[in-house]
Amino acid sequence: xxxxxxxxxxxxxxxxxxxxxxxxxxxxxxxxxxxxxxxxxxxxxxxxxxxxxxxxxxxxxxxxxxxxxxxxxxxxxxxxxxxxxxxxxxxxxxxxxxxxxxxxxxxxxxxxxxxxxxxxxxxxxxxxxxxxxxxxxxxxxxxxxxxxxxxxxxxxxxxxxxxxxxxxxxxxxxxxxxxxxxxxxxxxxxxxxxxxxxxxxxxxxxxxxxxxxxxxxxxxxxxxxxxxxxxxxxxxxxxxxxxxxxxxxxxxxxxxxxxxxxxxxxxxxxxxxxxxxxxxxxxxxxxxxxxxxxxxxxxxxxxxxxxxxxxxxxxxxxxxxxxxxxxxxxxxxxxxxxx
Amino acid sequence: xxxxxxxxxxxxxxxxxxxxxxxxxxxxxxxxxxxxxxxxxxxxxxxxxxxxxxxxxxxxxxxxxxxxxxxxxxxxxxxxxxxxxxxxxxxxxxxxxxxxxxxxxxxxxxxxxxxxxxxxxxxxxxxxxxxxxxxxxxxxxxxxxxxxxxxxxxxxxxxxxxxxxxxxxxxxxxxxxxxxxxxxxxxxxxxxxxxxxxxxxxxxxxxxxxxxxxxxxxxxxxxxxxxxxxxxxxxxxxxxxxxxxxxxxxxxxxxxxxxxxxxxxxxxxxxxxxxxxxxxxxxxxxxxxxxxxxxxxxxxxxxxxxxxxxxxxxxxxxxxxxxxxxxxxxxxxxxxxxxxxxxxxxxxxxxxxxxxxxxxxxxxxxxx
Numbered sequence: 001x002x003x004x005x006x007x008x009x010x011x012x013x014x015x016x017x018x019x020x021x022x023x024x025x026x027x028x029x030x031x032x033x034x035x036x037x038x039x040x041x042x043x044x045x046x047x048x049x050x051x052x053x054x055x056x057x058x059x060x061x062x063x064x065x066x067x068x069x070x071x072x073x074x075x076x077x078x079x080x081x082x083x084x085x086x087x088x089x090x091x092x093x094x095x096x097x098x099x100x101x102x103x104x105x106x107x108x109x110x111x112x113x114x115x116x117x118x119x120x121x122x123x124x125x126x127x128x129x130x131x132x133x134x135x136x137x138x139x140x141x142x143x144x145x146x147x148x149x150x151x152x153x154x155x156x157x158x159x160x161x162x163x164x165x166x167x168x169x170x171x172x173x174x175x176x177x178x179x180x181x182x183x184x185x186x187x188x189x190x191x192x193x194x195x196x197x198x199x200x201x202x203x204x205x206x207x208x209x210x211x212x213x214x215x216x217x218x219x220x221x222x223x224x225x226x227x228x229x230x231x232x233x234x235x236x237x238x239x240x241x242x243x244x245x246x247x248x249x250x251x252x253x254x255x256x257x258x259x260x261x262x263x264x265x266x267x268x269x270x271x272x273x274x275x276x277x278x279x280x281x282x283x284x285x286x287x288x289x290x291x292x293x294x295x296x297x298x299x300x301x302x303x304x305x306x307x308x309x310x311x312x313x314x315x316x317x318x319x320x321x322x323x324x325x326x327x328x329x330x331x332x333x334x335x336x337x338x339x
Numbered sequence: 340x341x342x343x344x345x346x347x348x349x350x351x352x353x354x355x356x357x358x359x360x361x362x363x364x365x366x367x368x369x370x371x372x373x374x375x376x377x378x379x380x381x382x383x384x385x386x387x388x389x390x391x392x393x394x395x396x397x398x399x400x401x402x403x404x405x406x407x408x409x410x411x412x413x414x415x416x417x418x419x420x421x422x423x424x425x426x427x428x429x430x431x432x433x434x435x436x437x438x439x440x441x442x443x444x445x446x447x448x449x450x451x452x453x454x455x456x457x458x459x460x461x462x463x464x465x466x467x468x469x470x471x472x473x474x475x476x477x478x479x480x481x482x483x484x485x486x487x488x489x490x491x492x493x494x495x496x497x498x499x500x501x502x503x504x505x506x507x508x509x510x511x512x513x514x515x516x517x518x519x520x521x522x523x524x525x526x527x528x529x530x531x532x533x534x535x536x537x538x539x540x541x542x543x544x545x546x547x548x549x550x551x552x553x554x555x556x557x558x559x560x561x562x563x564x565x566x567x568x569x570x571x572x573x574x575x576x577x578x579x580x581x582x583x584x585x586x587x588x589x590x591x592x593x594x595x596x597x598x599x600x601x602x603x604x605x606x607x608x609x610x611x612x613x614x615x616x617x618x619x620x621x622x623x624x625x626x627x628x629x630x631x632x633x634x635x636x637x638x639x640x641x642x643x644x645x646x647x648x649x650x651x652x653x654x655x656x657x658x659x660x661x662x663x664x665x666x667x668x669x670x671x672x673x674x675x676x677x678x679x680x681x682x683x684x685x686x687x688x689x690x691x692x693x694x695x696x697x698x699x700x701x702x703x704x705x706x707x
Contacts, residue, residue, distance in 0.1 A: 109608065118605070118702070128612065166702070180612060
């Protein structure tokens with residue numbers, strides 16, 4: 001981890017991934033659901049960036065948009081740019097995009113139980129990833145598959161190649177997913193809630209494994225999508241907090257955890273069991289529920305649940321204020337502080 | 340897993356005995372059995388003789404006891420039902436299904452001689468159904484919600500709601516009766532006269548060439564190609580009717596299975612790996628979608644071979660179905676029981692075959 005890096009250090013190097021004003025909408029009954037509405041951020045080489053938010057905040061849609069895996073219909077990328085390796089992924093043809101997927105950007109998902117095809121052997125599924133992107137013989141693909149399965153901690157990989165997904169436990173399947181995503185040595189790994197479906201000990205093992213593998217890969221980056229702030233604190237260098245399809249706060253792990261500026265981020269942190277104050281016998285929670293994506297307020301998306309909301313919050317969308325060292329916050333309350 | 344299948348095979352024995360025992364008992368109980376029929380025949384015969392007093396029986400007198408006992412003996416009706424059943428069962432295990440009460444022929448031979456006919460129709464219909472329904476189901480799944488999907492669904496369900504034999508009657512009326520057009524044969528499995536041959540065959544064969552010295556049509560003298568064309572010509576309508584009902588089930592099953600699988604997480608994983616759409620659909624989802632279809636395969640086994648009573652009846656095809664249908668109408672219980680034996684065996688082993696297929700196609704399924 002490079003926890004001590006600041007935005008200024010980072011900005012000296014060229015980002016690996018630049019997301020600019022990404023807008024991903026869904027056609028639904030009664031209109032357009034703006035699942036992701038104008039999100040911009042960079043991912044630098046050799047960093048772990050976390051995207052946190054509640055369900056429906058747009059974090060998963062952001063990651064699927066980068067992979068261009070948004071089911072169309074009903075979803076579509078309405079605008080924006082995604083720059084990766086000198087190319088705008090949004091402009092790529094279907095076949096060009098295929099060469100990026102699994103090859104330059106790998107992705108793993110939340111449910112390892114269902115993310116693998118039940119009727120094919122694990123070996124076949126890993127080898128398939130290799131042979132899709134590299135012109136190698138069956139034998140070479142097999143060796144690469146054994147090598148990567150060994151690396152992700154599958155014991156006796158040579159023999160287990162012939163096993164089917166149901167013969168693996170959840171944690172082991174997530175390791176297989178990781179092997180499949182990493183076998184072509186991608187520069188970026190997108191992990192969409194990779195540990196949500198796993199038990200706590202397995203979670204830690206998978207996260208450690210991801211960081212270990214990243215350390216081996218020079219300049220490789222991880223984009224970790226999660227709702228678990230504990231996971232973020234342990235693994236990420238920088239954090240993006242999303243709410244209502246918009247980026248609400250972005251900064252280094254220290255900035256976010258020690259000096260949260262957005263009322264939503266503060267609410268999230270306060271609701272962690274470890275942040276419980278003495279004398280309180282209940283966990284603190286952000287009041288209310290995530291509003292439906294169809295009736296978000298036109299102003300600040302969080303104003304309906306914000307304890308600090310003032311008159312005017314619901315009418316105008318606050319801009320992202322830079323409160324120093326690349327710490328960005330979208331909140332009206334900071335208007336004066338920044339000036 | 341071997342233990343499981345051995346158990347399944349052993350279980351077929353009590354099931355087989357149960358099925359045949361019930362039907363056997365029913366044949367003993369229901370009125371109008373072979374004995375009554377024979378008595379009726381004898382009475383009619385005596386009535387036809389004008390009721391002369393010299394005749395041993397007439398319409399009013401009873402059949403003599405000795406004759407009656409003799410008759411009972413031939414049908415094993417003189418023994419208690421369970422004894423008769425045991426005798427029948429013992430004979431079945433020696434492949435002796437008895438003689439038809441009606442035709443006096445061995446039942447085993449009657450069945451085996453008709454087996455190839457039903458098998459040809461059943462197998463053709465079965466293969467064609469799968470060849471049409473699987474691609475159609477796939478295409479419908481990929482085009483879900485389009486006009487093509489709606490129209491084909493409508494057609495398939497209309498077909499589903501019409502019984503095959505009823506469709507057969509309609510098709511014969513419109514295509515073969517001559518009242519509308521006359522492009523199809525009325526029935527049978529091959530032409531019985533030169534005029535009945537399809538036009539295509541007629542033009543390539545000489546009337547004299549395919550007739551014997553008496554000018555009678557000899558089907559055997561046709562060239563192999565003509566024979567084939569003639570058989571296909573006779574098979575079109577019945578096979579279509581065979582397929583009709585299964586068509587909707589298969590197509591919709593295929594479509595739904597594929598649609599369900601296209602929404603699975605592993606499809607997204609496949610795309611995230613960079614696989615082509617073609618590979619994801621035809622390699623990953625198709626294999627999973629075929630699992631529900633494979634189970635139907637074992638069940639289809641009995642349908643393929645047993646034929647269809649009503650369709651064979653409508654098209655005048657002398658197959659197993661037709662034989663069984665007539666046997667029931669004529670109370671020819673030896674034949675009824677013989678066909679029951681074949682059908683029961685096919686169903687029982689078809690089910691085991693389904694399980695084998697299941698285990699082969701889906702690695703998650705292991706019978707322990």
